Amino acid sequence: MTAKPLPSLSKDIDVLYDSETIARRVQELGAQIAADFEGQDNLVLVTILKGSVLFAADLARAIDLPLTMDFLGLSSYQGGTESTGVVRITNDLSRSVEGKHVLVVEDIVDTGLTMHFLLENLATRRPESVRICTLLHKPSRAKVQLPLDYVGFTIPDAFVVGYGLDYAEKLRNLPYVGILKAT
Ligand code: IMP
Numbered sequence: 444m445t446a447k448p449l450p451s452l453s454k455d456i457d458v459l460y461d462s463e464t465i466a467r468r469v470q471e472l473g474a475q476i477a478a479d480f481e482g483q484d485n486l487v488l489v490t491i492l493k494g495s496v497l498f499a500a501d502l503a504r505a506i507d508l509p510l511t512m513d514f515l516g517l518s519s520y521q522g523g524t525e526s527t528g529v530v531r532i533t534n535d536l537s538r539s540v541e542g543k544h545v546l547v548v549e550d551i552v553d554t555g556l557t558m559h560f561l562l563e564n565l566a567t568r569r570p571e572s573v574r575i576c577t578l579l580h581k582p583s584r585a586k587v588q589l590p591l592d593y594v595g596f597t598i599p600d601a602f603v604v605g606y607g608l609d610y611a612e613k614l615r616n617l618p619y620v621g622i623l624k625a626t
């Protein structure tokens with residue numbers, strides 16, 4: 444079934460990646476990850492709540508390997524469009540990641556402050572390895588340099604919504620990624 448933009452919202456949002464484009468890229472990422480982790484049986488996808496849930500659900504199904512899934516709630520936002528740099532764990536992992544190959548699944552790396560905090564936090568948990576898979580990367584806004592192992596799309600400096608990404612908690616359920624136009 445072809446997903447249609449929500450008519451009431453389409454005038455405020457320019458579609459950047461439609462659902463077919465996202466699905467194709469997610470398949471490519473999944474194949475690449477499966478090839479890189481071939482033979483490993485202790486891969487855990489650590490999905491960052493809440494924005495990465497839709498991406499992780501599709502990505503997990505594109506990785507043809509045994510894996511487990513866990514979720515970490517991080518909050519770096521007060522509800523607007525600017526990063527505060529203040530990161531809080533709002534929901535911790537349910538299992539230890541000690542000795543495991545961790546693949547962090549993130550919706551977007553913007554300033555990188557959230558991921559920077561997360562990498563430092565994960566390191567204290569003694570995983571075997573940590574890699575990062577982000578659907579979107581906004582390099583123009585980077586405040587810290589990070590080793591991004593898998594990037595879906597590199598995007599310009601714009602505020603994007605949909606496919607998990609929110610504006611003030613809404614619009615996560617759009618089936619595409621779009622640029623929220625200033626109103
Ligand atoms: P960072 O700490 O600045 O890299 O921001 C990371 C988090 O900010 C992401 O995980 C998102 O939750 C949120 N974020 C950054 N840019 C956007 C955007 O364009 N749209 C929606 N959320 C964003």
Ligand code: MG
Binds near residue numbers: 491493494495
């Ligand atoms: Mg996020």
